[in-house]
Amino acid sequence: MSFLDHLMPSDEAEMIRDSATRFTGAVSESALRQSDGFAAERWAGMADLGWHGVLADDAAGGLGLGAAEAAILAYAAGHARLPEPFVASSVTALTALRTAGVGIDVLAGLVAGSRIFAPVGFGLPVGLATPLSVAPDKEGASLSGTVPLCEVGPHTTDFLIFADGPEPMLARLPSVADGISIAPYRGIDGRHLGKVHLDDCTVGDEAILARGAAARNAVAKAEAFTVAALCADAVGTIDKALVLTRTYLNERQQFGRPLASFQALRHRFADIGVEAELARSMAEMASFAAQTLADPAPLLDRARARICRAAQTVGQATIQLHGGMGMTDEMAIGHYFRRLICLQALLGQEAGSLRLRSAALAAEIDAEASLEAAQ
Amino acid sequence: MSFLDHLMPSDEAEMIRDSATRFTGAVSESALRQSDGFAAERWAGMADLGWHGVLADDAAGGLGLGAAEAAILAYAAGHARLPEPFVASSVTALTALRTAGVGIDVLAGLVAGSRIFAPVGFGLPVGLATPLSVAPDKEGASLSGTVPLCEVGPHTTDFLIFADGPEPMLARLPSVADGISIAPYRGIDGRHLGKVHLDDCTVGDEAILARGAAARNAVAKAEAFTVAALCADAVGTIDKALVLTRTYLNERQQFGRPLASFQALRHRFADIGVEAELARSMAEMASFAAQTLADPAPLLDRARARICRAAQTVGQATIQLHGGMGMTDEMAIGHYFRRLICLQALLGQEAGSLRLRSAALAAEIDAEASLEAAQ
Amino acid sequence: MVKNLEYRQPRDDVWDHIDLLLDDSLRAFRGEVRQFLRTAVPDETRARLDMGYSATKSEVVAFLKKLSAKGWVAPAWPVEYGGTGWSQLQRFVYTIELGNNAAPSVPPFGTAMVGPVLYTFGNQDQKDLYLPRILSGEDFWCQGFSEPGSGSDLASLKTRAEDKGDHYLLNGQKIWTSKAHYADRIFLLARTGEGARKQEGISFFVLDMDTPGIEIKPIISIDMSHSLNEVFFTDVKIPKTGLVGEAGKGWSYAKFLLGNERTGITNIGRCRRQVARLKRIARASHVGDTPLCADQAFLRDLARIEADLTALEITEIRLLSTGRDSAFANVGPSVLKLKSAEIQQALAELMVSALGPFAAGRGPQFVEAVEDVSDLPQVFFDGALAEYLFGRATSIYGGTNEIQREILAKATLDTLQ
């Protein structure tokens, strides 16, 4: 598939978008505020619409689609600021499981919404290296170490743990197991997060889904899909922040006329509209790159950097354009602002992304020098 | 003298300011455009008003004043975009000569305006290391090397050359001497610049004004005074750019009303007004630091960085606010824009200044760590 | 590791270079202030505040008691009303040191806002009753100016105080009332008449917060803290003694008050402390194996803010000390307000950026959860995010950035010289 084809969504993709829009359109502000980071009926609703299986094969009850369609759903989740771990479980974990070639039985539960996976030690946040140590054990292996930031909560049914090192492995463990402890906390946007501590945690052979290059490969693919989905989530969040701000500027009167008539505010709104379009472009590119390219990192780093900047710029501007009202928890805009902060962190921030790109640029400059020296 | 005293100009300083304002107010736009980088009668006019001797002792015919008063004149030069080498000769060279303790006869010519010095290898631009090699010679020393950027022109009567190295020296040479060649060129703002090439250029003992620490000290003092004067020059240039833009915005009509009534333009003008005030603060600080402190570099680096940024921001914004007219050489604003570009280069640019400050910050962080480790 | 990140008191023997601009007597004065603050603020309070948390009411009260004993609660007041007689620059240094030493903020509502209005426009009874109780720390005040829908257009206020002969009857609503839930008294603007312009017919009142008919509704802000409130007035009786100055002249008193407010909000001391904090964070935080303090891009960001901060300090000194450049004196407060908001927000943003992925979470549980993870300045996480979030208000309150730019444009662009 070419990027041009990618930009032309299929009819199926359009149907998914429409159904997602209808679904999230029915989520009320009060329901969101009451859901305390997770609503079981919402998760089940997503399952009914096929969200959790968007990337899973037919055989597992999935839709067998790709990063583009997962991005449509992540966008909808951002637009409605859903706190549920859609990306973590249905994109990150599912992609790793699927790439590792696990059996249909495991995937089926995830697709049906009855199993909710928390990736540990990979995927999200981007760029947080948290190596776990692996010791051989008679029945399989024993894992130790601490992962300070995972998307884990009371809803989590399974851990999907990646232990890097000389003998990398990807293992599945139930949420309650000997040697695992969780310190739960909350994301700035209300999502459930936690620190996972492993202390000589025994993993049986049957729980080890992949080893070595296969494990690394599964994790790499999962991380690329994660970046693409988070980018789309950010664009959905940005778009809704713009909608809220547009409404506010048109409705709110000051000095006897609507705020939307003040040129300084109009131009600032125009500027963040540009940011939104650039972010949308980068999100399109990220889902194409994750799906198609063998080494998407150089493109994904640019996408992360650019989208984090857009998230920062749009978040700050929309609060400012809301004036004092933007500072209140009562207005939805602050919730979108916090989600944008959280997404920037999960994407590794603009500074982190540019740091990687800068290092790559330096390497490119070196490589060109060598190439010329060799001529 | 405290900084507070410094902020309260003396009556003498006010008189200098008034006379400088009158002098530059009489310089016409056409005279500036015709002067081709130097006007002898203007230089003589400055001499009459005491500009060249502002920093020189009474005995040499000077006013015996300090960096604050030199800054008033540099400000006036920037405000009127005078292309003559006031800073190079009357601040940089004079400070070095005076600090090196040269005789009154040398200074008197400079103060009177009959001798115009070009500093070579120090002072200006800030941060350009161009070491010259020194070989012992029977009659004194022999200098070799190239200094690619000096403020030198047909008006130059004397070189003041600093050769760094194990045996640093400060030497005075006539503008035509064996072993010196000049490749002249023009600054972006029209001032005379040139590359000076020294090829076994013999410097007699009588021409060597200072050696070793004394030479270094003279040059360091001169460089501090140079930064302070260039900062003031930049503030004068910025202020005039704002005046021109204010006039343009008020006079020019668009869509049936003055440009000055469009909020987006008003707010951009407000922003560059803030830049001007910050730059003014930093210039005040720089002239105080140059005059008073033993090690003014950390403050001068901040001043350079901040003033370069103000120069960049104001230059770009005033062109933009002039619209198409700002792109024409016919309007004075472009000339001020180019002067601001030139001053940024001579000040070492924001990037160069911040690079030094960053290195100093890293050292401060290290020093704090050592201090704590020692506790 | 965490030890290295803790708050450090400014050292008298290590001068910030900007300090070289002070003269000997100001440096001696600063030493005196530092000496006092060293014991006046408990270490625990200092550590919490330095992390970015707000002071609790009891911390503020305890500190006010110390200040009160020293006579330093309201240095700017005339000596006859309990001020210190310090020069403007002494007050500047004093304010910097409060922030620099992580002292609890002195609530400005009594000292900087209603106090000057009372001793300038109030009657003798009002001065005698209220001023000493501000200085002693007994009375906490809050400000009833803004109303829903008025936004930057303060004079469009609708709250009405009807003259009932022996009292005024107050009905209406105020918003953004900072610390109303802590306050003993409120000063407010209400409409007592009509005029051709909306600025006319407004009066300035003082009122006890326990007067019947006052209801406080918290506003939770985007950092999820409670500091702002809505205040509702339903048939509240204001005694005639609650009117300050002349009826109908409230707008001019409010302008006087807001003019005082704008010069006091640069928060330079706090910014200095945050630069120092960022330097400690840069030492402890790692990117891969490299400490952040070896990242030139981060250092440049910090150096740029530091240069801005230096420029802001000197600009404030210029405004305080010369007063001769009348054009600048007019626009100076707006310059300071705009620039200080930008610097405070840039510092908070850089701090959050330095947190990397750990900017995703917050709350006490979060701090606890990540506290034992090595190589990361965990103790700062939560406070940095709180500061970043609440700090978005610095470009909104006290006249938004847009309002400040309009003030500047009026003063510099509309007057052709």
Next chain:
Amino acid sequence: MVKNLEYRQPRDDVWDHIDLLLDDSLRAFRGEVRQFLRTAVPDETRARLDMGYSATKSEVVAFLKKLSAKGWVAPAWPVEYGGTGWSQLQRFVYTIELGNNAAPSVPPFGTAMVGPVLYTFGNQDQKDLYLPRILSGEDFWCQGFSEPGSGSDLASLKTRAEDKGDHYLLNGQKIWTSKAHYADRIFLLARTGEGARKQEGISFFVLDMDTPGIEIKPIISIDMSHSLNEVFFTDVKIPKTGLVGEAGKGWSYAKFLLGNERTGITNIGRCRRQVARLKRIARASHVGDTPLCADQAFLRDLARIEADLTALEITEIRLLSTGRDSAFANVGPSVLKLKSAEIQQALAELMVSALGPFAAGRGPQFVEAVEDVSDLPQVFFDGALAEYLFGRATSIYGGTNEIQREILAKATLDTLQ
């Protein structure tokens, strides 16, 4: 040393990562374009243009001849008028490669501006006469739209063409007429009648530049080059055959023309080449003993611009390829215009910053003077400053940034969805 800084042709075997977004057929097409450009542009021209200098008229003419022989002068035109029949994306790739390979710019006045107006609204005679001469490179055109005093308010133009029966009599003045001194013909707007709105009563004309009564006065721009002009018309006779379309409908033709203009000015190819140039400069330029390419702060600036450029490229591809998102299709041109101006200006600014103190001088003598100083990319100095100075126009011409923001705000803010 200087050798390392010279222009390098893009390598087919080293893909820019953004190229991975192209499909095989577009990549093959690009190979064909590159192959052609390799011989169509002399090395000397390429080197000069890459340094930031403008092409001379003879360089442009020589290049147009090559393009003409290939049939590539005006790819976007309908095939029947001499276009190529390429898809929009092929044209996008073609335009990028022109800039990326430092080919002389094809003057837009004939191909992108008047040509489409003529084949859309012109009569058969006009098509037969003018279109082939544009394609052959024989005719250079210039544009007479802006007038002194009209600025962004183009429709307020005052130049008048009076209907004299067998001809129009033209009087008035145009400004910003790019390359008028090179041009054989001009297209212009003039008022032929009055209307209730200022947009009414305007007609669109074509005219030979050697017609008596036309006077050209150069405008020297702030880079001290001559590319812009004022054009004065004194009793100039326009034959009736010079009227395009209907009298009084000129404004709608101009809007059609300007709409075409906005999509063609992203200059992505040139920006890509400048990123490559900055990488070479970073290798050669030193800060003390360290090459600039080891300065993380510089690298971050470059990486940030590069990410912006990638976003711009994809945004242009989105606009060209989907056309389904109608809201974006409306604002897309303004998004591209704003962002491309920002990127072009940021690249020029970074390049000037990389020059350090050497940004003080310019001119051929300067280049010669500093050419033998080691370790500095002298050959770029002069051109970088020229680009920086002239590049300030990118946020002014074709609708200032402020006008673009107003267009965006109208489209996105004033329509509540």
